[in-house]
Amino acid sequence: MMKNILLASTSTLFGEEYLAYLLPELKSFFKDISEIIFIPFARPGGISHDEYTEKVTEVFHSLNIKVSGLHTFTDPVEAIQKAEGFFTGGGNTFLLVQQLHQLNLMEDLKMAVEVGTPYLGTSAGSNIGGLNMKNTNDMPIVYPSDFTTMGLVPFNINAHYLDPDPNSTHNGETRETRIKEFHVFNDTPVVGLREGSWIRVQGEQVTTAGNKPSRIFRQGMAPYELEPGSVLRF
Amino acid sequence: MMKNILLASTSTLFGEEYLAYLLPELKSFFKDISEIIFIPFARPGGISHDEYTEKVTEVFHSLNIKVSGLHTFTDPVEAIQKAEGFFTGGGNTFLLVQQLHQLNLMEDLKMAVEVGTPYLGTSAGSNIGGLNMKNTNDMPIVYPSDFTTMGLVPFNINAHYLDPDPNSTHNGETRETRIKEFHVFNDTPVVGLREGSWIRVQGEQVTTAGNKPSRIFRQGMAPYELEPGSVLRF
Numbered sequence: 001m002m003k004n005i006l007l008a009s010t011s012t013l014f015g016e017e018y019l020a021y022l023l024p025e026l027k028s029f030f031k032d033i034s035e036i037i038f039i040p041f042a043r044p045g046g047i048s049h050d051e052y053t054e055k056v057t058e059v060f061h062s063l064n065i066k067v068s069g070l071h072t073f074t075d076p077v078e079a080i081q082k083a084e085g086f087f088t089g090g091g092n093t094f095l096l097v098q099q100l101h102q103l104n105l106m107e108d109l110k111m112a113v114e115v116g117t118p119y120l121g122t123s124a125g126s127n128i129g130g131l132n133m134k135n136t137n138d139m140p141i142v143y144p145s146d147f148t149t150m151g152l153v154p155f156n157i158n159a160h161y162l163d164p165d166p167n168s169t170h171n172g173e174t175r176e177t178r179i180k181e182f183h184v185f186n187d188t189p190v191v192g193l194r195e196g197s198w199i200r201v202q203g204e205q206v207t208t209a210g211n212k213p214s215r216i217f218r219q220g221m222a223p224y225e226l227e228p229g230s231v232l233r234f
Numbered sequence: 235m236m237k238n239i240l241l242a243s244t245s246t247l248f249g250e251e252y253l254a255y256l257l258p259e260l261k262s263f264f265k266d267i268s269e270i271i272f273i274p275f276a277r278p279g280g281i282s283h284d285e286y287t288e289k290v291t292e293v294f295h296s297l298n299i300k301v302s303g304l305h306t307f308t309d310p311v312e313a314i315q316k317a318e319g320f321f322t323g324g325g326n327t328f329l330l331v332q333q334l335h336q337l338n339l340m341e342d343l344k345m346a347v348e349v350g351t352p353y354l355g356t357s358a359g360s361n362i363g364g365l366n367m368k369n370t371n372d373m374p375i376v377y378p379s380d381f382t383t384m385g386l387v388p389f390n391i392n393a394h395y396l397d398p399d400p401n402s403t404h405n406g407e408t409r410e411t412r413i414k415e416f417h418v419f420n421d422t423p424v425v426g427l428r429e430g431s432w433i434r435v436q437g438e439q440v441t442t443a444g445n446k447p448s449r450i451f452r453q454g455m456a457p458y459e460l461e462p463g464s465v466l467r468f
Contacts, residue, residue, distance in 0.1 A: 184279035
């Protein structure tokens with residue numbers, strides 16, 4: 001089977017329901033699939049893994065797809081190997097990466113996706129599709145044993161990409177400055193995914209998608225915009 | 235000698251010159267000191283360590299204080315032990331912590347400050363005065379071997395603390411949400427330092443200072459505000 005991956009900047013557009021803007025896309029993405037495994041580990045409290053899984057279950061009900069939380073399996077490696085599809089939700093990327101490394105599941109998940117099991121990620125769940133988590137916007141509330149992630153695509157993702165606010169009086173760096181500073185120490189390309197945009201992998205083809213252009217950052221080059229539907233080739 | 239520490243949220247207020255708002259305070263803070271060591275390691279490019287040190291040198295000239303960059307010493311441990319005072323500037327906290335651990339200087343710096351050598355930090359330089367760097371806002375552009383920092387104060391600092399923007403249509407978490415999520419996994423108190431505020435340590439007394447209240451976050455408690463001049467006791 002060929003690779004089938006969707007990495008979205010966000011789960012929810014402002015004022016909309018959870019995953020609503022992605023539903024038309026997910027209908028074809030998860031076609032002929034009756035059950036997926038949901039990975040809730042990014043969620044740092046607020047709601048439990050069970051509650052987070054329930055929220056996802058309700059949305060996938062409209063697609064006639066059953067949802068099981070990865071945290072409910074006694075043998076999660078076997079569950080990953082047998083899965084028909086995956087969805088990793090957002091939360092805190094440090095926590096998600098720390099958990100997947102601690103449970104020794106990062107490599108198994110990567111292998112299952114690389115042989116063709118469809119993988120949907122949003123936010124932190126998309127960040128782990130990149131080579132490493134060094135372009136997350138999250139707070140390092142836990143210490144992961146490693147920043148390496150699945151490398152389903154040959155670049156990193158900056159989810160929730162934000163353009164500079166010309167009216168800001170605050171001294172925090174802009175997102176663009178942070179990514180530029182990343183490129184002082186790293187040569188990995190970074191795709192800044194604005195909310196409403198996503199990356200689609202079908203076999204060896206990687207394209208941008210959604211309602212906004214993506215911003216591409218490469219070491220030693222000026223950043224540039226790519227319209228939805230563009231092929232990403234580095 | 236007693237501990238003498240100033241940990242500021244930011245180096246620069248909007249529209250002002252570098253360190254300008256702190257100068258009156260620094261005049262008494264660094265009284266009778268003729269030379270300090272500047273630690274430029276947080277700076278992730280843009281300007282070199284030499285250029286960053288030169289920028290600081292110009293400001294300290296008005297206080298009649300000479301500045302030497304820590305990166306210029308062949309024996310930085312000896313330099314730290316003999317120093318009359320320290321200033322660690324801002325930049326990227328991951329980079330600063332990674333560098334200080336890699337060069338094996340975190341512990342020496344801590345010891346020198348604990349026996350009374352005055353320490354000024356701004357932004358990333360203040361974050362390393364806390365117990366660990368888990369409340370930085372920075373992007374993890376490098377992987378530190380450890381998140382532990384100097385623990386000059388018995389809490390963590392969130393520099394550049396920002397109140398929630400009621401008009402935001404963006405899905406990033408607010409600063410308050412991030413710190414609340416930190417407290418799911420950690421019981422370390424966090425002081426949210428708004429720009430223009432700082433923490434002052436004189437011997438065993440730790441107080442808030444500056445032009446704005448600080449916001450205090452403790453595990454299992456509602457956040458609360460502390461006016462400048464309040465004693466921090468956890």
